[in-house]
Amino acid sequence: MRNSEIVCIVCPKGCRALVREKNRRVEITGTECARGAEYVRNEYIEPMRVLTTTLTVESGGKRRLSVRTDGKIKKKLLIPCVRYLKTVKAVPPIHMGEVIVENMLDTGMDLIATDEVE
Amino acid sequence: MIDLDLAVIGAGPAGLAAAVRARKEGIRDIVVFDRDDRPGGILNQCIHTGFGLLRFDEDLTGPEYAYRFVTEVNRLKVPVELGTAVVELAKDRILTAVNGKKASKYRCRAIILAMGCRERTRNAVMIPGTRPAGIFTAGKAQRLMNIDGYLPGKSIVILGSGDIGMIMARRLALEGCEVKAVVEKNLYAGGLIRNKVQCLDDFSIPLLLGHTVTAIHGEYRVEKVTICTMNEGGEPDERTAKDIECDTLLLSVGLIPENELTRMAGIGMDRSTGGAFVDNILETETEGVFSCGNVLHVSDIVDYVSLEGEIAASGAAGRIRGVLSEKRYGKRFVSGRNIRQIVPQSITQERETPLFIRVQEPTGPARITAGDIARKRVPVARPSEMIELTIEKKKCQKLLRPPGEGTIEVNCREE
Numbered sequence: 001m002r003n004s005e006i007v008c009i010v011c012p013k014g015c016r017a018l019v020r021e022k023n024r025r026v027e028i029t030g031t032e033c034a035r036g037a038e039y040v041r042n043e044y045i046e047p048m049r050v051l052t053t054t055l056t057v058e059s060g061g062k063r064r065l066s067v068r069t070d071g072k073i074k075k076k077l078l079i080p081c082v083r084y085l086k087t088v089k090a091v092p093p094i095h096m097g098e099v100i101v102e103n104m105l106d107t108g109m110d111l112i113a114t115d116e117v118e
Numbered sequence: 119m120i121d122l123d124l125a126v127i128g129a130g131p132a133g134l135a136a137a138v139r140a141r142k143e144g145i146r147d148i149v150v151f152d153r154d155d156r157p158g159g160i161l162n163q164c165i166h167t168g169f170g171l172l173r174f175d176e177d178l179t180g181p182e183y184a185y186r187f188v189t190e191v192n193r194l195k196v197p198v199e200l201g202t203a204v205v206e207l208a209k210d211r212i213l214t215a216v217n218g219k220k221a222s223k224y225r226c227r228a229i230i231l232a233m234g235c236r237e238r239t240r241n242a243v244m245i246p247g248t249r250p251a252g253i254f255t256a257g258k259a260q261r262l263m264n265i266d267g268y269l270p271g272k273s274i275v276i277l278g279s280g281d282i283g284m285i286m287a288r289r290l291a292l293e294g295c296e297v298k299a300v301v302e303k304n305l306y307a308g309g310l311i312r313n314k315v316q317c318l319d320d321f322s323i324p325l326l327l328g329h330t331v332t333a334i335h336g337e338y339r340v341e342k343v344t345i346c347t348m349n350e351g352g353e354p355d356e357r358t359a360k361d362i363e364c365d366t367l368l369l370s371v372g373l374i375p376e377n378e379l380t381r382m383a384g385i386g387m388d389r390s391t392g393g394a395f396v397d398n399i400l401e402t403e404t405e406g407v408f409s410c411g412n413v414l415h416v417s418d419i420v421d422y423v424s425l426e427g428e429i430a431a432s433g434a435a436g437r438i439r440g441v442l443s444e445k446r447y448g449k450r451f452v453s454g455r456n457i458r459q460i461v462p463q464s465i466t467q468e469r470e471t472p473l474f475i476r477v478q479e480p481t482g483p484a485r486i487t488a489g490d491i492a493r494k495r496v497p498v499a500r501p502s503e504m505i506e507l508t509i510e511k512k513k514c515q516k517l518l519r520p521p522g523e524g525t526i527e528v529n530c531r532e533e
Contacts, residue, residue: 007319009312013497049316052166052179053292054264063267066165066181075320082292096185114165115181 006043008036019044048072051081055090055100057117065090066114067100073107081105092117123147123438125213125226127204127379130159131420132411133232134187135427136434140230141194143435148196149224151215153203157191158184159234161420163261166285168312172421183420207379211406228406228434231380231394232427235373235412243277243371247334250341256282256370263289271366275343276300277331280502281309281418283370288317297323298362303330303348306480308370308502310418330354331367340365373416383407390459391415397448397466398514399433400426405445406437415461415474418504422474433467442467447523451488454529456481458501465526468518471509473528477501481532489526491517499530 008015008031017030017040026044031037042048050072054064067090073081084105094100094117101111124145126133129152137150156162161169164180171177174186191198199215206214211226237255252271254262259270260282272295276283279302287297300318305327307314318325326345332354333344342363346354375392386395386403393414394402400410410426417423436442448466451473453459458476465471473488477499486505487493491513496505517526 007311007315009315011497012311012500012503014311047320049320050167050177054165054267056267062265064264066179066264068165068167068179078292078320082294096182114179115162115185 004044006040008039010036010039047075049075049078051078051111052114053082053085055085055088057094058089058091061092062115062117065094065100065117067111068114069104069107069109070099070112071109073104073109077105077107081107085111090117119212120222120224122149122224122226124149124228124230124434125204125224126150126230126232127207127213128152128159128232128234128411128413129154129157129198129200130232130234130411131161131184131187131423132234132413132427132430133159133230134184134191135424136230136232136408136410136431137196137198138187138190138194139428139431140435141196143432145435145438150191150196150198151202151204152198152200155201157188157198157200160257163257163264164285165264166289169420172419173424180420187424204379207383209384209404211404213379226406228408228437230427230430230434231377231402231407231409231413232411232430233376233379233413235375235416237282238369238372238374240369242374243369245277245331245334247343248336250334250336250339252336252340252366253334254366254368256280256286256368259286259366259368260289263293269293269295270368271340271364272296273298273364274366274368275331275345275362275364276368276370278302278370278372279308279314279325280370280372281313283368284309284313284317286368286370287323288321291321291323297321298364299324299326299345301326301329301331301345303328303352306500306502310502332356332359334367335361340367343367373412375413375416377413380409380413385409388459388463390453391461393461395464396462397464398462398469398471399436399442399467400430400462401433401437401445401466403445406434408434415459417474418502422504422506425472446521448521449517449524449526452525452527454527456484456499456530456532457528460528465509465514465517468511468515470511471514473507473509475505475507475528475530477505477530481530483533484530485533486528486530488528491526495533 161180161184169183202217394409408430410430411423
């Protein structure tokens with residue numbers, strides 16, 4: 001049996017949910033709406049996040065290029081992805097939304113540019 | 119002297135939204151001024167997501183949000199004078215703009231103030247100690263990292279749990295820095311809950327509530343800071359002093375609307391917001407001068423800033439075309455129970471009006487009311503989260519007929 005507390009971030013109310021797991025059944029208490037319960041369940045099973053960071057730009061008018069994953073990736077992969085991205089250089093010209101790394105580290109998500117460099 | 123219909127001061131989210139709307143309402147002769155070398159303002163360094171949830175129903179980064187407006191400004195061929203600072207604003211809507219080559223005077227039929235805000239510094243919170251390298255405001259550190267590509271330090275303490283402070287905690291942790299603590303003098307986090315969870319909890323960064331930094335140590339570089347708990351009187355308790363070793367202290371201790379030009383022009387200010395006193399078309403007490411975005415009052419989400427830019431632009435377009443009634447006093451809002459600030463501060467025009475309200479103290483479920491013309495229930499109210507309360511157009515009409523002065527009390531009552 002595992003117990004954990006998760007703060008819901010669906011709305012500003014910030015409900016404190018208690019998750020109990022017993023014989024592979026997940027029980028959630030403390031949320032006040034269905035969306036909150038859904039968020040807490042996902043957060044308990046596998047928390048997912050959008051990664052945003054910057055890349056070195058090889059040449060051109062800017063020193064850094066801001067990037068993000070094109071969707072949520074597993075939270076535990078945030079740090080490994082950032083470490084990997086220290087080896088990646090962006091080569092201008094780069095357009096808004098352009099894919100810089102396809103299926104980054106097998107996360108199933110592309111890394112895309114969130115800015116432009118000429 | 120150059121004659122101009124509309125000058126927009128600042129090409130951040132407020133100014134860009136204002137420029138787009140003014141053009142769409144048929145104003146031909148517009149110039150947007152910005153002292154930076156690219157449009158977008160602070161959005162360019164805010165590479166995290168969380169922008170545009172209300173406006174676009176999408177979770178965009180700052181540069182992506184700015185890009186949508188910059189694209190519109192370019193498509194509509196609105197001139198943006200970059201690298202140009204407005205250094206003087208006179209009472210009669212004459213402004214002086216300076217760039218690397220020349221100074222120019224413009225006589226404007228309307229002006230939209232959209233200068234944004236700046237960060238409070240160590241001076242504003244008066245932290246004693248030495249003056250070593252390694253002390254930055256959180257936003258300055260954000261610019262150094264995200265635009266210029268420098269890491270401000272390796273071992274970090276952050277004072278203040280405002281959104282920028284928490285977002286920088288995550289940014290630094292992701293880049294491999296050790297963020298030792300976020301220190302907050304209040305008993306609640308200063309920023310949004312989602313930032314507390316996704317920026318601090320995700321990286322096991324301790325949030326020390328009810329604490330403050332009381333001294334900075336280090337001769338050339340920050341070596342450590344002293345922290346204390348706050349006592350009930352709101353003073354640091356020296357008996358609880360303990361040191362945290364670090365090479366960098368970031369300050370996220372509040373934002374100040376940048377109103378030097380507004381004051382120079384003698385425009386009436388509201389002490390509770392630090393911005394101009396405006397009516398419900400965001401016109402200041404000086405006819406033809408409008409204020410929107412963070413220079414009017416510091417917002418917690420950009421979507422509201424863009425909305426204000428548009429309201430101000432519609433008002434300015436009305437003034438330029440001469441379709442608005444003469445500037446007059448209408449009904450003023452006054453802060454009642456647990457209300458810190460209200461924008462706009464008065465109603466003079468018959469139009470649907472979003473009121474932006476901040477409470478004084480956090481509460482549970484509460485009812486927000488504006489006299490008997492608008493009400494709303496909220497599950498919680500926190501000083502860090504602005505509450506929007508919309509007043510319908512027909513309520514505004516009822517209020518203003520017959521015209522005359524009067525006050526409307528705004529209250530937040532816990533239920």
